[in-house]
Structure formats: C-alpha cells, structure tokens
Amino acid sequence: MLWNLIYRSLRQHALSTLVTAGSIALASGLLMTVWVVKTQSQAVFAATNSGFDAVLGARGSKLQLVLNAIFHLEASPGNIAATDFEQIRRHRAVKAAIPLALGDSHEGWRIAGTVEALFNDIEYVPGKRYAFAAGGRNFKLGSQEAVVGSYAAQQLGWKVGRTFHPHHGLSEEGGHEHEENYIVVGVLEPTNTPVDRVIWIPLEGVQTMSGHNPLAATELSAVLIQLRAPTAGLMLNNQINAAGGKLTFAYPIGSIVAELFNKISWFDKVLTLLAWLVAVVAAGSVLVSIYNSMSARARDIAILRALGARRRTVFGAVVGEAAVIGALGSALGFVVFGILAATVATIIRAQAGVVLEPWQWNTVFAWGPAVFTGLCLLGGVVPAIKAYRVPVAETIAPVA
Amino acid sequence: MSLLQVTHLLKSYPAPGGGVQQVVNVPAFALGAGEQLALRGESGSGKTTFLNLIAGILAPDSGSIRLADQELTTLGEARRDRLRAGTIGYIFQTFNLLQGHTVLENVLLGMAFGPGANRPRAAALLQRMGLADKHDHYPRQLSTGQQQRVAVARALANQPKLVLADEPTGNLDRRNAREALQLIRETCRESGAALLLVSHDERVLAQFEQMQDFTHFNRAPTGAIA
Numbered sequence: 001m002l003w004n005l006i007y008r009s010l011r012q013h014a015l016s017t018l019v020t021a022g023s024i025a026l027a028s029g030l031l032m033t034v035w036v037v038k039t040q041s042q043a044v045f046a047a048t049n050s051g052f053d054a055v056l057g058a059r060g061s062k063l064q065l066v067l068n069a070i071f072h073l074e075a076s077p078g079n080i081a082a083t084d085f086e087q088i089r090r091h092r093a094v095k096a097a098i099p100l101a102l103g104d105s106h107e108g109w110r111i112a113g114t115v116e117a118l119f120n121d122i123e124y125v126p127g128k129r130y131a132f133a134a135g136g137r138n139f140k141l142g143s144q145e146a147v148v149g150s151y152a153a154q155q156l157g158w159k160v161g162r163t164f165h166p167h168h169g170l171s172e173e174g175g176h177e178h179e180e181n182y183i184v185v186g187v188l189e190p191t192n193t194p195v196d197r198v199i200w201i202p203l204e205g206v207q208t209m210s211g212h213n214p215l216a217a218t219e220l221s222a223v224l225i226q227l228r229a230p231t232a233g234l235m236l237n238n239q240i241n242a243a244g245g246k247l248t249f250a251y252p253i254g255s256i257v258a259e260l261f262n263k264i265s266w267f268d269k270v271l272t273l274l275a276w277l278v279a280v281v282a283a284g285s286v287l288v289s290i291y292n293s294m295s296a297r298a299r300d301i302a303i304l305r306a307l308g309a310r311r312r313t314v315f316g317a318v319v320g321e322a323a324v325i326g327a328l329g330s331a332l333g334f335v336v337f338g339i340l341a342a343t344v345a346t347i348i349r350a351q352a353g354v355v356l357e358p359w360q361w362n363t364v365f366a367w368g369p370a371v372f373t374g375l376c377l378l379g380g381v382v383p384a385i386k387a388y389r390v391p392v393a394e395t396i397a398p399v400a
Numbered sequence: 401m402s403l404l405q406v407t408h409l410l411k412s413y414p415a416p417g418g419g420v421q422q423v424v425n426v427p428a429f430a431l432g433a434g435e436q437l438a439l440r441g442e443s444g445s446g447k448t449t450f451l452n453l454i455a456g457i458l459a460p461d462s463g464s465i466r467l468a469d470q471e472l473t474t475l476g477e478a479r480r481d482r483l484r485a486g487t488i489g490y491i492f493q494t495f496n497l498l499q500g501h502t503v504l505e506n507v508l509l510g511m512a513f514g515p516g517a518n519r520p521r522a523a524a525l526l527q528r529m530g531l532a533d534k535h536d537h538y539p540r541q542l543s544t545g546q547q548q549r550v551a552v553a554r555a556l557a558n559q560p561k562l563v564l565a566d567e568p569t570g571n572l573d574r575r576n577a578r579e580a581l582q583l584i585r586e587t588c589r590e591s592g593a594a595l596l597l598v599s600h601d602e603r604v605l606a607q608f609e610q611m612q613d614f615t616h617f618n619r620a621p622t623g624a625i626a
Contacts, residue, residue, distance in 0.1 A: 001512050004505075012500030303496045306457060307554075308485020308513030310478050393452045396496060 005304070005317040006324055013293060017325055020282075020289045024329020027282035028372045029336025031275035035364040036337070037344050038268050040356050042261050045071075046254040048354055050193050051124040052098075054233055054251035056080065056088050056223040056240070062250040063259055069100055069222035070253060071194045071352055072110045075170065076102050077248070079219035084247060093232030094225055096122065101206035102221040104166040104178070109152045111166050111199045113206030116141060122226070124191050135160050136186030141202045147186040151196035151353065158184055166201070168211055178209050194353030282329070283375035286322050290383040301387050302395035315388040322380020323373050330369030402430040402466075403561055403594050404454065409463035411449055423449050424460070425620040433561065436585060436595040438605045441614035447598040450618065451564045454596070455488050456480030468561050485514035489555030489593065491584065493567035495547045497539040503550050504535040510557030525553040528587065545576035552584050556591055563588050565597040569604055581607055 010017045050070055057065040058078030067074040089097040101113035119130040119138045132138070132147075139145035148158055158164075162184040169175030182201055190196055207217045227233050233251040240249035250256055261268075301314050341358030349355050411424040423446040431437055441447035452458040454465060456472050459480075465472040468487050472480060484490075489510070497506050507522040526532055529549040539547050548568065555563055565584060569577035581604055588595040597604070598614065605611050 001517070004512070004517075008498075008501055008505065299496075300498050300500070303498060304509070304513075305481070306455070306484075306490055306492075306496070307509055308481050308558075310481045310513075312478075313513070392457050393449070396457075396492065397448065 002313065002316050002320055005313075006320045009297075009317065009321050010324060016289050016293065017328070020286055021325050021329040021332060023285050024282045024326055024372055024376065025332035025336050027275070027278040028330045028333025028368060029340055030278055031272075031372075032333060032337040032362075032364050032368050033340040033344060033358075034268075034271045034275045035368070036341055036358055036362050037348075037356065038272070039362060039364075040358070040360065041348060041354070042258070044354050044356060045261070045352075046257045048193055048257070049253040050195055050224070051122050051226065052224040052253065053227045053230070054225040054236070054249060054253065056084070056097075056225060057221070057248050057250070059246050059248050062248055062256050065222060065248055065250045066253055066256045067260075068102065069224060071354075072102075072112070072198050073352060076221040079216060079221060080223070080247060082218040082220065085220050085223050088223055088225065091236070093228055093236060095228045096226040098122065098224040099203055099220045100222045100224060101203055101219075103170065103212075104168060104206060104209065105170050106164050106167050106199055107156065108171060109156065109197065109199055110170060111146075111201060111206065113201055113203040115203055118200070118224075119147060119188070124193055124195065128191075130191065130195075131189040132186040133189055136188075139185055139200070139202055142204065143202060144180055144182045144205065145185040145202070146182045147188060147200040148184055149196040149198045149200070149353075150188050150190040151349065152199055153184075153187040155350075158187070160184055160187065164199075166206075166209060168209075176211065178211055180205070180209060192355035197350075197353035279372060279375060282372070283326070283379040286325055286376045287379035287382055289325075290318060290322055290380060291386065294383050294386045297387070298390050298395050301390045302392045305390065305392045306396055311388045314390070315384045318384035318387045319377055319380040322383075323377040326373035326376025326379075327369065329376070330372045333369065333372070334365075403433040403435075403468060404429075404431040404596070405464075405466040406430070406454070407464045409450075409453060409465065410461045411446075411453055411458065412461055422620040424453060424618060426450065426463070426618050429617055431562070431594055431596055434589075434592050434594055436588065436608060436610065437597070438608035438611040439596065439598040439614045440600065440605050440611060441598050441618075442600050445614055446618055446620055447614045448566050450614070451490075451566050451596070451598060454562075455490055455564055456484045481513070486558060487514075487561050489558060489560035489563040491548075491551050491555045491563065491565040491568045493570040495539070495544075495551040495571070497547055497550055497554075499539055501538075502535065503531060503537050503539070503542070506539070506550055507553045507557050510554035511559075514558040522553070522557060525556060526550075529553045529583065543576075544572055545580065548572060548576070548580045549583060552580070552587060556587055556593065559591060560593050562594045562596065565595065567599050567601075568597065569599070569601060574603075577601075577604065 055065050055069045058080050060077030064074050064077050068076050085099050088094055098114055098118045104111040116138050123129050139147050163181050165181055166178045167175055168178060236249050237251050240247050304314055345356040345358055406426055406429040409424055409426040412420040412422045415421040439447055453460050460473055470483060504522055507525055508517045511517055529552060531549055568584060569580055572580055599605055
C-alpha cells in the first residue's frame, strides 16, 4: 500500500520529481567522480613506474625527476654525465639501467632518446613486455628511426612509414625544427602507461641532434633503474643522496609520487567538501520541494486518513517518497558520473598517459547512493511531520 | 442489539472569543444493522462533527460511541483508524476523490486500509455504478454526478457495516441528486450496510422512511460550526 501511495504521488508530481531527482543526480555524479578520480588516480599514479624501481638524475627534486623521467611531465632538473650512467649500470645491485635523453618534441608530443633494450628487455608491468602493432619493429641504434607510443600515434594519426622533424624544446612555441628526418618504424601496443604518450628515438639521436650543444653530446637526462633487490634501493639512496654530490637517486618511485598527492591533498579536500555541500543542497531541495507541496497535498492526506490510513502510513509515504527521489537521483547520478569521469579520465590520459578505469569497482558506488538516499530520506522527515499532523476533520471540511 | 449506540456524547471546540463552544451534546442515539436513517440538520448544527465522532476522525470530550460491538472512545487513534477502515464507508458532500488517482485507484483506496485492495470487487462496484468504462479516467475527466458515484463506490469498497453520508447530494443538480441518492440507498441495501445520512435538503429527506431532526436529539446550542 505504502509503495502505491509513493508511486502515485511521484506520478502526480512528475515534473518536480524529475527536477529534484536531476539535482540529486548532479550532486551524486559529482561526488562519485571526485571520489573515484581521487582514489583511483592516487593508486594508479603511485603504481605507475613503467617497470622501474628508481630514477637517477641530476641533483634536485626527486619528484621533479620522477615526473620528468617516468611521467614525461615537467622539465628535466638537469643532465648527468655518461660516466655516472656507466657507474650505476655496472653497480652490482642494479639489474638494468636504461638511459634517457629528453628535451625535444613534435607537435607538443615529447621525444625521448633511449636504447633498444627498453623495448626488448624491460617488463613494464610484471610479465608484460612492450609489443609492436602489426608491421612495426624496434628502432636500431645509430639510425634515424622512431617508435611511437600508442596514444601519441593515435592522436597524431601516425603509422609506420611516417616521417617527421623533431622540434627543439618541449613545446612548439619558440625553439626550432631540427633538420634530421626520422621515420616511424614501429607503433607500440597500448600499455596504459606514460610510455604511450612519447615518441621514442635512439639515444644518440637526441644527444647529437643538430643544434644541440656538442659539449653535452654524451650527457643524459636520467637513468631508469631496475634493482636486483628492494634493499639495494635503500643502500643506493644512502650512498647517492646522503653523499650530497651532483646526483639524485629517486627511490621508491611510488612513495615519491604519493608525495605529490600529499602536496595537493588540500585540492582533494576542497573538491570533496564542495561535493558534500552540493549533496546537502540537493537533499535540501527535496525537503523544500515536498514541503512546498504539502499545503496542496494536505487535503489528499486528510482524505487518506478519513479512509482509514494511519498517521504513520502518511508519514511513511512522504518519507518514502523523498527516499525514492533520492534513490532515483542516485541512479541517474551514475549517468552523470559516467560522463564526468570519462571526461576527467580522458584529460588525465592526455596529460599524463595514466589510464583511469572509472567503472572499476569503488566502494563509493555503494555508499554514495546510500548516503544520498539517506540524506533525502532525512530531508523528507520535515514535510512528513507536517503530513503526520494534518488535522483531518478541519482539512476535509467542504470549502464554504 | 444496535450496530451503533451513542450515549452522553459531548464535543466542544475553542470559541473564537475565548472559552469553549459546545457543538455536540447527544444523550442517546442508536442505529440498527441495515437501517437507513436521515438526519435533518441546518448548516452549523454540528451534524458533520457528529458524523466525524462516529467515524472516529474526531475524539469526543466525553460519552460513549459503541460501533459493531467496539467502544470507540476507549480506542487509541490507530485502532480507531483501523476500525474506520474496516467498518465504515464515508461519502462526502465534496466527494473528496484523490485527483492524482484514477477512478479505479480511488475505489481501491476505499479498501486498501481495511480488508486490502481487491481489483475484481472494485471493478464490480464500478460496473454497478455504471462506470465500467471509466476505470482509467481521472476525477477531473468526469461529470459531478459521475464523481459522486465513484465516491459511493469507494465508500462501499471495504464492505462497511455503516455508511455515513454527509450532504451527499449537496453539490449535484436535481436529477443527479435523485439518482445518486437512489444509488446510495440501493447499494447499501444490497450490501446490508446501515446508512446514516445527514442533509438539510427536504427533497432528500423526504425519500427516507426514517428521518430525525438532528436538533431534537443534539442539545448543544446551534452555532456556526459544521
């Protein structure tokens, strides 16, 4: 019976039901988006290391070094000498050392110089090595060949056989086009890591590019390091960083990225607070919407009471109506969430190469709608009390 | 044994100028099962209050109302609601149909809080009222005469022992009033329900074999309260 009363009231007030549910949907979708993007981006960024344990670079910020060498964001903190690379490569604790030379780009997509071993030997996640799309292969050292990350290739519309001139600097503004002409020989299969956003060429290609400083032709931007054992990371951390020399050893990568999120945690808090405020306003809109219609509904309530409905029945019907609006809005909130989260995920992928999966299970999918439904239910209590108190005889009396 | 027995029933309201105004003062009143009785009463004579007291919508100041072997005045509000839902059918002057509900839904509401919704019975009642093709209509889509017939069907939906009718023809033209009254009396007779009807319309009152003047057994001074 209660459900029938709720259903018919919702049907009778269909327009205000939809408008109110729409405001709940916006609030619910916003809260879920903020929550999912916050939790998932923290987890995904902290887990993104492209298969490496540490980064060696010039003296400076570890975070800047990781952002530059792993995420291909930020500028390089400086160069290191080839001898430093050789030294770390030969260290008994180091399993693999992949040099990087950075600083050029093409149409805004970063170009990185590295060695063939990156795509031949390295597992970017345990058990997964880089693979080339059909018809592609790795570049050869000493050649003017390039391998393109899947996302960059897709955005640039590049396929094997495409040629291009690297641009000096990290953006198209300023700088100049190098005269070297590179040919794309391979497009990587998607890895859902920042590697997808980079154009890869042989190391010496960047080092000796026309217009680059010939004195720095052997220098490197960073070295990506795989260790034989995690304990070695602490040892190298002590040896290199504590020595206060010209190098920085960024280890462990996940903790350093987590620092970034700690630094911007205030932003998360502001967004979450905003989402909760929107939630409270939405619940308030349910209260106001039903409360404002109570005068018009009083007669219907009095009639129901005259037909034998108990006070608690009409109270339950109003609270239930508010809860159903909340539940309906929360359900629609998943549509809003789908749109917002997909947009945010696309932006993050474009900017950082990190792929979020918004529909991956998150507890907010359960407690978010429950909280919204609960808030709306609470919002329904005030008009429900008004319904509970409707004086039957006075209200039902014919209007003179 | 009477279906309804009222003794020493008193009900007062706060008076506009302070103090209280007695509206109902009925020393004794009774109605047998299946009986049909018309009460004559002018506006403000307290007859609607009297019906509301019998229906358990209002609680009296004192006195006794015995309905179907249950003492109403000792029951809590929830139990009065339950008794009303299962025992009483109420027909209002202004029909009091729920505008957001269809004709069929309005009739179903008449039984929902008592014996429970029974679609076949609701459909049969509407057929009896000549509204078999109006199930999905909303009250606003019906004539006033049709609306009153829906109200009658709703009042009979819970198979009541007592039907209370408060000026049921007050909003109808002469022809519709005659038809509605005939329908109410016939259907109450068919279902075995007692009928207590109040009206100030002499044409209505003249239809009844039993008629009493409300002011004869209500000793409260007449005022401007329904």
